[in-house]
Every structure is written in structure tokens, then in C-alpha cells.
Amino acid sequence: MLSSPPLSLYIHLPWCVAKCPYCDFNSHALKGELPEERYVDALLADLEVDLPRVWGRPVVSVFLGGGTPSLFSGVAIDRLLAGVRARLQLAPNAEITMEANPGTVEHDRFEAYRAAGVNRISLGVQTFDSDKLKILGRIHSGAEAEKAIEAVKAAGFERFNLDLMWALPEQSVEQAVDDVERALGFGPRHLSHYQLTLEPNTVFAKHPPPLPDEDSMIAMQEACAERLDRAGLHAYEISAWAEPGQESIHNLNYWRFGDYLGIGAGAHAKLTLPAEERIIRTRRKSHPRPYLKALEDGSFVAEEKSISESELAFEYFLNRFRLDEPVPLAEFEDRTGLHSGALADRMGRALELGLVEATDPAFERSTVLQRTERGQRYLNDLQALFL
Missing domain, CATH: 3.20.20.70 (Aldolase class I)
Known part of the structure; x- marks a missing residue:
């Protein structure tokens, strides 16, 4: 949830x-x-x-x-x-x-x-x-x-x-x-x-x-x-x-997949809406001229879309593995609404390649992942596993 x-x-x-x-x-x-x-x-x-x-x-x-x-x-x-x-x-x-x-x-x-x-x-x-x-x-x-x-x-x-x-x-x-x-x-x-x-x-x-x-x-x-x-x-x-x-x-x-409002020309935002069970991204009008013109009618938003389940895991780990700190799978579940077990095969592959370490190879909610030095060196490969 x-x-x-x-x-x-x-x-x-x-x-x-x-x-x-x-x-x-x-x-x-x-x-x-x-x-x-x-x-x-x-x-x-x-x-x-x-x-x-x-x-x-x-x-x-x-x-x-x-x-x-x-x-x-x-x-x-x-x-x-x-x-x-x-x-x-x-x-x-x-x-x-x-x-x-x-x-x-x-x-x-x-x-x-x-x-x-x-x-x-x-x-x-x-x-x-x-x-x-x-x-x-x-x-x-x-x-x-x-x-x-x-x-x-x-x-x-x-x-x-x-x-x-x-x-x-x-x-x-x-x-x-x-x-x-x-x-x-x-x-x-x-x-x-x-x-x-x-x-x-x-x-x-x-x-x-x-x-x-x-x-x-x-x-x-x-x-x-x-x-x-x-x-x-x-x-x-x-x-x-x-x-x-x-x-x-x-x-x-x-980087921890928190929420952020984004205002101003071309600004992006990511907001979690628990009551609607979705996470959205928005983008403001990019050029200053149409952005300033939007002051007349409030039409600042150029695009709004929900992040699909297939994108959520990749976006979370794309950000999270940039940090040199443990990654609790409980946080992953809370911030994406996904169950970590659905990614066990991908996490297992990352473990097998030496890109991460895990406190529990069963990858339960209580498991904590840690990017290894090899995972930092081959960060793009680690992130790509979750595409």
C-alpha cells in the first residue's frame, strides 16, 4: 500500500x-x-x-x-x-x-x-x-x-x-x-x-x-x-x-524516491496520491512566454500522467542505487505500492553478478540491499536489470 x-x-x-x-x-x-x-x-x-x-x-x-x-x-x-x-x-x-x-x-x-x-x-x-x-x-x-x-x-x-x-x-x-x-x-x-x-x-x-x-x-x-x-x-x-x-x-x-512539487517554466513534479492509489508526474509549460501567459487562466501544467507499475520499479531503483546507503525493501514497497517478491528474479540476478549484497536472499519486505563497489562501477548495468 x-x-x-x-x-x-x-x-x-x-x-x-x-x-x-x-x-x-x-x-x-x-x-x-x-x-x-x-x-x-x-x-x-x-x-x-x-x-x-x-x-x-x-x-x-x-x-x-x-x-x-x-x-x-x-x-x-x-x-x-x-x-x-x-x-x-x-x-x-x-x-x-x-x-x-x-x-x-x-x-x-x-x-x-x-x-x-x-x-x-x-x-x-x-x-x-x-x-x-x-x-x-x-x-x-x-x-x-x-x-x-x-x-x-x-x-x-x-x-x-x-x-x-x-x-x-x-x-x-x-x-x-x-x-x-x-x-x-x-x-x-x-x-x-x-x-x-x-x-x-x-x-x-x-x-x-x-x-x-x-x-x-x-x-x-x-x-x-x-x-x-x-x-x-x-x-x-x-x-x-x-x-x-x-x-x-x-x-x-x-534520490530516495520522495515527492516534490515543481513550479516554474519547465519544472517537473512527482506526487504520491495514496487515496487514488497512484503516483503522478507533471510538467509545466517549458518556455517562459507561454508560462507567463498562463497567469491569465492558470493553465501552467503542460502534461500530467500516472506512473505505470512497469515503470515504478525501474524509476525507484534508478534513483535509489545512486546513493551509497542501504536500500530497505520495506521502503520500496511503501513508496511504489509494489510487492518486492515480484522482483526477486531481478534482485537475485544483481546478487549473482556481485552488484548488490542482501541481508536475506529470499527478498522479503524485511530485506535490506546494499550496492557493492562493483555495483557502483557498473551502475548502469545494475539499474538496467530493473527495466
Whole structure:
């Protein structure tokens, strides 16, 4: 039987100064004046669409992503978060994260964001190498990235994340490790460490830059992981490192197949409806223009569908096995409404291949699975077993 998991809120702010050549997110280069007041109006009206489905459920985390949310003023973010609090029950000490990019933030804005209720910043550094930043299409330099980190700390943010990318065009192992070293010098308690991949429908996909070879990429990954381990950060997720207790609540809820409302242009949501015995996904209108026009009639939702039983197991394990933690089959049953026994053959195959360990090979509700080191190395193969 389905039960309601923890609930988060994702808010999409879609504008950027310029579209990066590797980016496949729903982001749009800003042309003209930022319509921040009208967009906040639309976000709050959009939020009311799904309120009846989540009424009374506490929200454990809020994430303002983009795009570049730091293009919005402190006044706009304050009005937005005040509107969210007026409509939703935020849990005590709810994590409220905002993405920001060096080069788009006047440094005193961090104080304004903190006063508005943001208690965690995720800063898109990517690399401290100014030449590499130019290749990536970023508008900041390495020095500006360092100034932005100092500004985040000076504003009083004890919790902040630094985004780094590796396997950059013509990057050496030493350069990748140097980025990690420079990031660690600022004492982050959370660090995202992503491999640059060439996504379809991006400039880099059409005009691929010279990337490091596979051996170099493996060496980079291992060298950077060793350095992060020595710094006391652990890889709790494939691309996320944190001190114990400093993991992102929002990220954890996503990977544990929790629920999340999604508002803003192109935002996705996943909601469990126990009374209707189904789980739904929704998607908002993608482009800012039709999304803002929907303010006239409330037609923000572009698509809504129930997740079929055949998709549920795959979606659950696709997310869950990204985390380096035990997977209770009781949680699987509660969050999908499926019986774990129906997947015994697939779990048995994963056990036989050494991709997981299990407390009980009978795979009863009380069984706990654990992804092995081999399972992490061959994560795609492990996830594919549940297709």
C-alpha cells in the first residue's frame, strides 16, 4: 500500500545571461529586462494549482534552481519565499537552497538572500581555471569565483555547496586535482563533482571539444576522489560529496524516491496520491512566454500522467542505487505500492553478478540491499536489470 513520502518543493527560474555550450537544461538567455515581478506572480499562482494534493504535508526542503536564480533581486526572492510560506507548511529548519553563479551576483545580494530565508547556497564554480571557463562559456573568471565564495561565507552561510566539473576540454589530471584543492581551501562541507558529458542538442554535441581520453578520465576521477576522501568528505551519491550530516536534504529526498512539487517554466513534479492509489508526474509549460501567459487562466501544467507499475520499479531503483546507503525493501514497497517478491528474479540476478549484497536472499519486505563497489562501477548495468 502506498504511503506519502517526504515532500520537497522545486522552483525553476529559467533565465541566464548566456546559454553555456554544454547545457541541456531548460534555460534561456535573457534578452531585455528580467520580468521578475510578473514571474513571481506566476510562480505563486502556479503553486496553488497543486495545493489541494499536498495540503497539510510538511515541506522538508525548497530548491531554487535554473537557469541562474541569482539574476533575481533579494526583494523578489523575499516575496517569493514569503508567498511559499503563506501557502505551504515548511518543516522546522527546512533546507532552502538557492543556486547562484559567480559573475551574476552583486556580493551584497547574498545578505539579502539570507534575510529572505535562504539558508544554503549552491555556487556554480565549475572550475577555477579562467581559460577553461571561457571554453565552457562561463561569464566569470577564476578570481571572481573565489570572490563569490568569500562573499557567500561573509554573508553568514554556514551551509554552501560548490559545483565543480571534471574531464574538461584538454584538462590534465593535475589540473582537475588543482580545482579540488582550491575548492577545499574554502572549507565547503558539500561539494558536487560532475563529469562533463556531451548532451544531445547542445553546442558541444554539434561541435565536440577535445576531451581527455578514457584513461585520463579514470585517473582524474580516482585522484580527485582520493583527495576528497582525505578532506573528510564522502561520496554519498555518484556526484555529491559531503561531511557526515551535511548531505543535501533536497538531493536525498529526490534520490530516495520522495515527492516534490515543481513550479516554474519547465519544472517537473512527482506526487504520491495514496487515496487514488497512484503516483503522478507533471510538467509545466517549458518556455517562459507561454508560462507567463498562463497567469491569465492558470493553465501552467503542460502534461500530467500516472506512473505505470512497469515503470515504478525501474524509476525507484534508478534513483535509489545512486546513493551509497542501504536500500530497505520495506521502503520500496511503501513508496511504489509494489510487492518486492515480484522482483526477486531481478534482485537475485544483481546478487549473482556481485552488484548488490542482501541481508536475506529470499527478498522479503524485511530485506535490506546494499550496492557493492562493483555495483557502483557498473551502475548502469545494475539499474538496467530493473527495466
